[in-house]
Structures are given as structure tokens and as C-alpha cells.
Amino acid sequence: MTPPVFILVRPQMGENIGAAARAMLNFGLEGLRVVDPRDEWPNSRAVAMASGAGRLLDFAGPYEGVNAAVADCDYVFATTARSRYITKPVVTPERAMEQARALAAEGKRVGVLFGPERAGLENEDIAFANSIVTVPVNPDFPSINLAQCVLLMGYEWRRQTAEVPAEVMVMAGTDFASRIEVEKLGDHFEERLEAAGFFFPPEKAPGMKLAIRQMWARLALTRADVQSLHGMLRQIARKLQ
Amino acid sequence: MTPPVFILVRPQMGENIGAAARAMLNFGLEGLRVVDPRDEWPNSRAVAMASGAGRLLDFAGPYEGVNAAVADCDYVFATTARSRYITKPVVTPERAMEQARALAAEGKRVGVLFGPERAGLENEDIAFANSIVTVPVNPDFPSINLAQCVLLMGYEWRRQTAEVPAEVMVMAGTDFASRIEVEKLGDHFEERLEAAGFFFPPEKAPGMKLAIRQMWARLALTRADVQSLHGMLRQIARKLQ
Numbered sequence: 001m002t003p004p005v006f007i008l009v010r011p012q013m014g015e016n017i018g019a020a021a022r023a024m025l026n027f028g029l030e031g032l033r034v035v036d037p038r039d040e041w042p043n044s045r046a047v048a049m050a051s052g053a054g055r056l057l058d059f060a061g062p063y064e065g066v067n068a069a070v071a072d073c074d075y076v077f078a079t080t081a082r083s084r085y086i087t088k089p090v091v092t093p094e095r096a097m098e099q100a101r102a103l104a105a106e107g108k109r110v111g112v113l114f115g116p117e118r119a120g121l122e123n124e125d126i127a128f129a130n131s132i133v134t135v136p137v138n139p140d141f142p143s144i145n146l147a148q149c150v151l152l153m154g155y156e157w158r159r160q161t162a163e164v165p166a167e168v169m170v171m172a173g174t175d176f177a178s179r180i181e182v183e184k185l186g187d188h189f190e191e192r193l194e195a196a197g198f199f200f201p202p203e204k205a206p207g208m209k210l211a212i213r214q215m216w217a218r219l220a221l222t223r224a225d226v227q228s229l230h231g232m233l234r235q236i237a238r239k240l241q
Numbered sequence: 242m243t244p245p246v247f248i249l250v251r252p253q254m255g256e257n258i259g260a261a262a263r264a265m266l267n268f269g270l271e272g273l274r275v276v277d278p279r280d281e282w283p284n285s286r287a288v289a290m291a292s293g294a295g296r297l298l299d300f301a302g303p304y305e306g307v308n309a310a311v312a313d314c315d316y317v318f319a320t321t322a323r324s325r326y327i328t329k330p331v332v333t334p335e336r337a338m339e340q341a342r343a344l345a346a347e348g349k350r351v352g353v354l355f356g357p358e359r360a361g362l363e364n365e366d367i368a369f370a371n372s373i374v375t376v377p378v379n380p381d382f383p384s385i386n387l388a389q390c391v392l393l394m395g396y397e398w399r400r401q402t403a404e405v406p407a408e409v410m411v412m413a414g415t416d417f418a419s420r421i422e423v424e425k426l427g428d429h430f431e432e433r434l435e436a437a438g439f440f441f442p443p444e445k446a447p448g449m450k451l452a453i454r455q456m457w458a459r460l461a462l463t464r465a466d467v468q469s470l471h472g473m474l475r476q477i478a479r480k481l482q
Contacts (some may be wrong), residue, residue: 023389029381085464087413094400095407103246135396136405137268141293148264148392151385155376155393159335164377166336172328222328 004030004100004110004157006150007069009125012038018049019056019147020114025053027154028162032056033061038116062212066113066125073111075103078129079149080121081142089131096133097156110155117146174224185226186216192233244350245341245398246272247391248310250366252280253358258298259290261355266294268395269403273297276304279357294405307354307366314352316344319370320390321362330372336395337374353394358387378432415465426467427457433474 006024011017017103021032021134034057041062045055063069065238070076077100082090091099100110115121115128126132131203135152144152177185190209221229247265252258252275262273275298278284280342288295306312311317319339323331332340335456341351357360367373376393378385385393418426431450440446462470 022382022384025382026378026385040422052384059385082411083413084411085413087412087415088411091408092400132411136399136403137267138399141263141266141269142262143293144267144392148389151389152396153393155396157334158377158379162377164333167330167332170323170325170327170329170373171332172324172326174328186377206414224328 001161002104002105002107002109003029003031004112005033005073005098006153007034007063007111007113008031008037008121008146009035009047009066009069009113010038010116011107011114014039014043014047015041015049016146016150017046017060018051018160019055020150021046021050021053021060023147024049024056026151027158029154029157030056032060033063033068033069033111034060035069037062043160066128070113070128072109075099076111076113077114077133077163078126079110079117079133079135079153080126082134083126086123086126086132088100088126088129090134091131092186093133093135093152093156094097094159096131097153097160099131100157101130102159112145114149127216135207171222174222175220177196177226181226182216182221182222184238185229188212188230188233189216192237198204242402243345243348243350244270244272245338245345245353246274246314247393247394248274248276248304248307248352248354249277249278249387250276250307250353250354250358250362252387255280255286255288255291255435257358257387258284258287258301259292259294261292261368261391262287262294262297262449263302264388264392265317265395267392268399270395270398271297271410274304275301276307276310279304282321288478291333295408299344307369311352311354311369313350315349316340317352317354317370318372318374319354319362319367319377320374320394321356323338323365323373323375327364327367329367329370331375332372333392334374334376335400337372338394338401340372341398342401354388369431412463414466415463418467422464422467423457423462426442426462427454429471429474430457433478 006029008020010018017034024030024032029201042057046057050057077096103110113125115125135144137150173208193199199208247270249258249261254332258275265271287298291298318337344351354362354366356366376385410448411430430453434440440449
């Protein structure tokens with residue numbers, strides 16, 4: 001597996017380069033390349049902003065020209081708003097990183113180009129790319145910055161590769177109650193409620209009892225919940241006597 | 242469709258509140274709520290940072306206590322790292338916004354809680370939530386900030402609702418060439434190459450010709466590409482005569 005390299009083309013602010021490095025490492029990506037940065041390199045503001053992700057900057061170049069930065073790439077994406085003037089496939093970040101994962105699994109190196117803060121990528125930069133990636137922003141308020149764009153691409157890479165289960169039930173030192181424990185809780189409530197005259201009128205009692213059993217079954221109670229409910233009921237009964 | 246409300250609990254920096262408002266509007270969300278902000282309200286730094294998304298702040302409260310901010314919500318997510326001490330479902334941002342879309346489609350109001358910058362949500366805050374959302378970050382470098390977390394949740398909301406096609410082919414003022422146009426291009430090349438003695442030795446010629454036809458078929462040439470290749474070939478032939 002060859003993870004993609006993220007290539008910042010003519011970035012202007014050191015802070016944004018540092019923030020991009022952090023965003024990459026947040027999602028486990030380390031291959032950062034910087035092409036023709038506006039300011040000196042190494043860039044002290046980039047280093048300060050990157051903090052724990054500073055090592056990404058040590059291996060980031062800088063490269064002279066996009067050509068040099070993509071030379072060893074097998075497939076290149078350009079992140080930019082969709083243009084009517086370039087004949088090219090336009091994919092979502094999700095589809096792009098799906099494709100990147102498939103390419104990476106074959107040992108291919110994927111590059112992702114990110115444009116400078118103000119102007120974005122030029123057509124000359126996009127000419128190096130096989131496809132365009134466009135983040136599906138609100139067309140009435142599309143402003144997302146360089147580090148945010150890097151963050152979203154990194155997030156999609158991780159989503160495609162990390163195999164995080166969509167949903168897990170975390171059990172804090174307990175288990176779900178067994179059927180028999182839930183039954184006994186139902187019995188305990190029924191007994192106390194019977195004694196309290198809750199099931200009235202008598203002809204409605206079977207329906208009321210069934211509804212309460214349905215509720216206990218539906219609630220996915222833990223063993224701790226069941227103990228706690230037994231305890232509440234016992235204490236209230238004790239107080240009432 | 243009732244879009245979810247994003248609830249910032251005890252946010253500290255005005256800049257982060259403004260950046261969160263921007264990130265929400267980038268993905269078409271407008272329901273921002275602020276609970277017990279550290280500084281004065283309205284917050285001038287939040288307003289400056291929000292710029293085009295300033296109107297979200299005008300309707301953001303502030304609310305006193307999480308209780309007040311979630312009072313009209315039918316389902317609440319808490320964004321936080323997974324905890325071993327709370328028995329609750331933990332979902333990915335994707336699954337959370339899938340569920341939010343389903344609830345929104347039934348007219349239910351979904352709230353998403355975001356904790357303060359430094360400490361994150363307290364257990365007392367999480368007690369208001371039905372489920373926990375955890376962004377699948379790199380466990381060795383998990384630091385993502387408040388506005389980034391809001392950005393990712395907003396992105397997932399839009400991904401679940403905007404119906405953006407995963408891939409489209411943008412044609413800049415041209416169409417794909419028809420089969421017959423590609424055939425004629427193949428004929429033109431074959432004729433010129435034949436004249437140039439390219440198909441040698443003769444017994445290999447059929448295989449070479451077929452391979453070139455396969456290439457033209459595979460390349461997904463546009464009408465403009467075909468014209469351009471005819472033109473190149475004609476000009477080279479003219480020069481050679």
C-alpha cells in the first residue's frame with residue numbers, strides 16, 4: 001500500500017502549510033510535498049503551526065514546479081472547483097479516495113494537487129492531473145481554505161482505508177442483561193405494581209402488563225441498569241411501608 | 242426536512258465560533274446554537290471571523306445550559322472521543338448524518354453537541370445525548386480542533402443530502418467522438434504509417450494495426466481531439482514531402 005502524496009502548489013502562508021501538515025497526520029498521511037512556496041524554506045511559521053506534525057515538513061521538498069513534484073506519480077488528482085473549460089472527469093472526494101485506495105493497493109503512487117490560497121490551481125497545473133476533485137460545498141458560500149480542503153481529503157482517505165465500524169456499542173464495564181434477568185425485573189415490577197393497585201380496572205390488567213413487558217424488552221437494558229432498577233424499586237417500597 | 246442544529250457547548254475563542262459558523266454555511270447548514278460562551282456575547286471576534294456567515298451568529302442564542310439548547314431536539318449526538326466509561330452507541334460521522342437525514346425526513350430535530358476547545362464535552366453534557374459520534378482520526382495524532390470537527394460533520398451532512406454524482410465527465414465545448422470519427426482517424430493514421438513504412442516486418446502488420454485500433458478505441462477521444470490529431474498528421478506529412 002502506497003499512500004497518496006498531497007502536493008501544495010505555490011502555498012503562500014506558512015501557517016496554512018503547517019495546518020495542512022497537521023490535518024494530514026490527523027488522518028495518518030505523511031507524504032507532503034511543497035512546490036514553489038512564496039516565502040523562504042524552511043518556513044518558521046509552518047514549523048510552529050505544524051507542531052507535532054513537523055516531520056512532514058522535513059521531507060516536503062520544496063520542489064521546483066509541479067512537474068518535479070508529480071514526476072514519480074502514477075495518477076494525479078487536482079482539487080479545484082469544477083470548470084466548464086477543461087474536459088476531464090470530475091469526482092467527489094469520496095470517489096477520488098476510493099480510486100486512490102485501489103491504485104495504492106496495486107503499488108501505484110497517487111498525487112493530489114492543492115492550489116495556492118487566493119487563486120487556486122491554474123490550468124497549467126491542472127494539465128498534470130488525470131481527474132479533478134471537487135468538494136461538494138454550498139454554491140452560495142463555497143469558501144473553504146487550503147487546510148480545510150486537505151483535512152477533507154485526508155478524512156476521506158482514512159474513511160476508505162481505516163475500516164472503522166459504522167456503529168459499535170461501547171459497554172462501560174457491563175453487559176446487556178440476559179433474557180432471564182429482564183424477565184425477573186418484569187416480575188419484580190409487576191409484583192410491586194400489583195400490590196400498589198396500579199393494574200386498574202382489572203379487565204385492562206393483562207394489556208397493561210403486556211405493554212410494560214414490551215417496554216423492558218425494547219429498552220436494551222444492561223445488567224447494571226437492571227440492578228439499578230431493582231434497587232430503586234426496593235428502596236421506594238421500603239420507604240412506603 | 243428539518244436540518245440538524247449544531248450546538249457549541251461553552252466555546253472559548255470567538256475565532257472558533259466564527260470559523261464554525263463559516264464551516265456550517267459551507268455545507269448549507271444554518272442552525273447554530275451557542276451554550277454558555279466564555280466571553281461576552283455578541284462576540285466581535287466571532288463576528289469578524291464568520292464574515293459571510295455572520296447571520297448564523299444572530300440566531301445562535303446564547304443558551305444557558307445544554308438542557309435549554311437541546312430542549313426541542315428529538316435526537317442528540319455528542320461529538321467526542323470514544324470513552325470506556327459511558328455505555329452508549331458510538332457511530333462514525335457518516336452513520337450519524339445518515340441517521341440525521343432519516344430523522345430529518347420525518348420532521349424530527351437532531352442536535353449535535355460540540356465540546357469546548359480544551360477539554361471537550363463533560364460526562365454531564367454527554368448525558369443529554371442518545372449516541373456518541375467519533376471522528377476516525379489517527380490514534381497517534383488525534384488533535385482536531387472545534388471548527389475542523391464542525392467542518393467534518395457539515396461535510397457528512399451535505400454528502401448524505403446533496404445527491405452529488407460521484408463522477409461526471411465535464412465536456413468543455415466538445416463531445417466524445419463518434420465511432421465513425423474514430424474509425425476515420427484510424428484509417429488516416431494507418432494510411433500515413435503505411436506510406437512511411439512503419440508496418441514492418443509485413444507478417445507483423447495485422448497485429449500492429451490491431452493494437453493501434455485498440456488504442457484509439459480505448460482513449461475516449463473527443464471530437465476536438467480527433468480534429469487535432471488529423472491536423473497534426475496532415476502538417477507532419479506536408480512538411481515531409
